[in-house]
Structure formats: structure tokens, C-alpha cells
Amino acid sequence: MKLAHRPDIDVDAVAALVGAVRDPELDLPLDALGMLGDVTPRRGGRIEVTVRLTTVSCPLRDRIRTDVAAAARRAAPGAEPVVEFEVMSETERRATAEQFFDGRTTVGARGAKSVVAVASGKGGVGKSSLAANLAVAAAAQGKRVGLIDADVWGYSIPQIFGVTTPPVAMYETMLPVQAHGVRLMSLGFLVEEEEPIVWRGPMLHKALTQFVEEVHWGELDLLLLDLPPGTGDVTLSVLELLPEASLLVVTTPQQAARTVATRVGAMARNSNIAVTGVVENMSGMVCGACGEHTPLFGSGGGAILAEALDAPLLAQVPFDISLREAGDRGVPVMAADPTSPAARAYAELARELRPARRSLVGRSLPITPL
CATH class of the missing domain: 3.40.50.300 (P-loop containing nucleotide triphosphate hydrolases)
Incomplete structure (x- = not known):
């Protein structure tokens, strides 16, 4: 993740709040899943946030866009967030999955109450x-x-x-x-x-x-x-x-x-x-x-x-x-x-x-x- 600084925007604060947004499918922070990309201030009061999806056909793309934009506005009042998406490579997706499914979570339905x-x-x-x-x-x-x-x-x-x-x-x-x-x-x-x-x-x-x-x-x-x-x-x-x-x-x-x-x-x-x-x-x-x-x-x-x-x-x-x-x-x-x-x-x-x-x-x- 690359942070491009500008004096009037606390990019670290934006990255922290956006990274804490939870993926609606996995219910884990975007940052922990390796899904937070670059956070870059642009001209005209805009701040660009890149989210790295695991698949190009992500069904909850709009939900993620809304949640990320809301988090960016809270971190940088007055800025206009622009949410962009890119797709992980197969190698990146596998690395994320191996890190995620390392025993911290239960796969399967047997744990249902x-x-x-x-x-x-x-x-x-x-x-x-x-x-x-x-x-x-x-x-x-x-x-x-x-x-x-x-x-x-x-x-x-x-x-x-x-x-x-x-x-x-x-x-x-x-x-x-x-x-x-x-x-x-x-x-x-x-x-x-x-x-x-x-x-x-x-x-x-x-x-x-x-x-x-x-x-x-x-x-x-x-x-x-x-x-x-x-x-x-x-x-x-x-x-x-x-x-x-x-x-x-x-x-x-x-x-x-x-x-x-x-x-x-x-x-x-x-x-x-x-x-x-x-x-x-x-x-x-x-x-x-x-x-x-x-x-x-x-x-x-x-x-x-x-x-x-x-x-x-x-x-x-x-x-x-x-x-x-x-x-x-x-x-x-x-x-x-x-x-x-x-x-x-x-x-x-x-x-x-x-x-x-x-x-x-x-x-x-x-x-x-x-």
C-alpha cells in the first residue's frame, strides 16, 4: 500500500479508517485481508482509494464502495472520495487465502448454532x-x-x-x-x-x-x-x-x-x-x-x-x-x-x-x- 501525502489531508488517518472497513463476505477488515491498495490525494479536494478485489465479478462491489467512501469522508471531512477497484492476481489471491485460512477461522457449516x-x-x-x-x-x-x-x-x-x-x-x-x-x-x-x-x-x-x-x-x-x-x-x-x-x-x-x-x-x-x-x-x-x-x-x-x-x-x-x-x-x-x-x-x-x-x-x- 502506497500513501501519497498532502499537507491538508491526513492520509494515514484515511488509510486507518478505510482499512478497518469489514469485507461483507468474510467479516474481516480490508487491511487484514490485503484488500486495501493505494490511498492518494488528488487535485480538487478528491482522495482516491484503491480496493483490491479477489475476483472481478465480486457481487458486493457496490456495498464495499459505499462503506469505503463513508470511512474516507469520516477521516477527511470535506474531501471527495473516489473508490477504484483492481483485481488480485492468482498468486496474490492464494497468498491472502493461505494467510486467512490458517486456523483462525472455521470453514464449513458444522459450527452453526x-x-x-x-x-x-x-x-x-x-x-x-x-x-x-x-x-x-x-x-x-x-x-x-x-x-x-x-x-x-x-x-x-x-x-x-x-x-x-x-x-x-x-x-x-x-x-x-x-x-x-x-x-x-x-x-x-x-x-x-x-x-x-x-x-x-x-x-x-x-x-x-x-x-x-x-x-x-x-x-x-x-x-x-x-x-x-x-x-x-x-x-x-x-x-x-x-x-x-x-x-x-x-x-x-x-x-x-x-x-x-x-x-x-x-x-x-x-x-x-x-x-x-x-x-x-x-x-x-x-x-x-x-x-x-x-x-x-x-x-x-x-x-x-x-x-x-x-x-x-x-x-x-x-x-x-x-x-x-x-x-x-x-x-x-x-x-x-x-x-x-x-x-x-x-x-x-x-x-x-x-x-x-x-x-x-x-x-x-x-x-x-x-
Whole structure:
């Protein structure tokens, strides 16, 4: 880093404040990451600050520009900051990564305080939309949230969040994509939008293992997983990778959805996995003009399933046209219309969500004889 001095600007003070700006992905100071470049006063009251990015397609470039400019203004009142970007070389990026991942930070998702897998017995019940909006709601309530799109054949999280930027690779790890305060990882970021995934079980297991173990998630209060419908290999692989996970089961009021969702609960019991609760999606529609509630798909399915699984019915999310409209625009309804009926239900679900404790039945305990 080169500091060019001019009497009326304390360049050292500018460098100190700008260097303390935290990278929004890694949550570490720019200076510590080797991302602070030259700080150079220019004519006309301008001060130029160069930030060195790890990739030319950095998705949070605008956020970094705003934060760096604000720091420069605080250090040099009256100066007009100009933020420029340059990209690290492969050698520089590797050196930064080796310095960063030296044991001071945990790579992988196993350190998350709570892990909740969102499951359903069949497709078409709104499971992915619920997982996405639950993640945004929890982030809006101050939690550090990650979301893994484990629905590998029907991945839709990139579309729901409206992001196509691939994750940034650093050294032997990846940085999750960020949107609406949530850290995201999906196969949809790594393949073309309409490219089908025709992988067999071992390849899918390897990909999911990388998402869990080789992504730098950082500190997480809540990790959500959007599971594929049903009880197949992928679901079992995810729950083996994250044995501390509990299930949040999504259904609709219809009997068919409730019946197949019961099978997910049976799988959970057989696998010694706790069910943290049930959500009834598409739980009727409220007329915006008169307030009348119409049970479009029947009623009571969520409560019956919750009783069968011996788990609480945590939320009943209404059928809401704003949910569809926001999804078509690539924005979760929690961000697009947080006062809509569906968004209010998601926010309440985020407040009520309490991961269940996994049963100790059938598990060996580390008991040492006296």
C-alpha cells in the first residue's frame, strides 16, 4: 500500500479508517485481508482509494464502495472520495487465502448454532419459497443465516433470490453468495440455468459434502437446508452430514400432501431425527377487500399432521398473490412486501422456530466407568 501525502489531508488517518472497513463476505477488515491498495490525494479536494478485489465479478462491489467512501469522508471531512477497484492476481489471491485460512477461522457449516432442514413429502407445496423467506425473515430479526439449496434436481433458490453470481473460490474453499442478508449455496450457481442435473448418488453426495464442509460460512446462528421432496438418497445424505439437524415439515391442507408428509415424519423417527414443527402452507386465502377467509385447498391438514408427528403446528401461511408476484421478480416476498399476509406469517415463524433436541434413544453415550 502506497500513501501519497498532502499537507491538508491526513492520509494515514484515511488509510486507518478505510482499512478497518469489514469485507461483507468474510467479516474481516480490508487491511487484514490485503484488500486495501493505494490511498492518494488528488487535485480538487478528491482522495482516491484503491480496493483490491479477489475476483472481478465480486457481487458486493457496490456495498464495499459505499462503506469505503463513508470511512474516507469520516477521516477527511470535506474531501471527495473516489473508490477504484483492481483485481488480485492468482498468486496474490492464494497468498491472502493461505494467510486467512490458517486456523483462525472455521470453514464449513458444522459450527452453526442451529440447523433446520425444511422437508416435504411431495413437491408443489411451497417448500422452497418457505425456506427462502424464512431465511430472510430470520436475517431481518438479526440472526446470521445460511441457506443450502439441497434440492439438487429442482434447485430454485437462485431464482427466488434473483441472483446468478457464482460463488467466489478462494484457495481450497468457496465463499457463499449473499443476498437479502442471507448466505446462499446452490448447485444452481454452478451450472447453467436450464441445465439438468443427471448425477448419480455418489456425485450428489460429494457436492453436498462440499457445501457443508468446504464453504466458508462464517459464524452462523441458523443454517437452513432446502431438502428435495420425499425421503430419497439426498435427504438421507444431508442428514448424515449434519446429524444435529432437526426437520421442519411443510404441507398443505390437502389430504394427499398431509399423507405423504407423514412418511417424512416416519423417516425422521426411524433415523432418530427430531421434528421441530409443521408448517401448513397455502392455508386459505384472505380477501383483500372484505377480509373473508376462503379455504382454497381444504383445512386442517397441518394440525392433523402435527398431531401425527407429535410436533407443534408453528405457522399457517396463507395463499398470497404478492408471494407469486415477488417470486416472479426474483425477490423474496419478505424483502419485497414485508407487510403482506404471507410475509407476516414468515416473520412469526422465524420468531417461533426452536430447533428440537435430537432423541438420545438408540445412540451410544460416552460414559466412562468409575
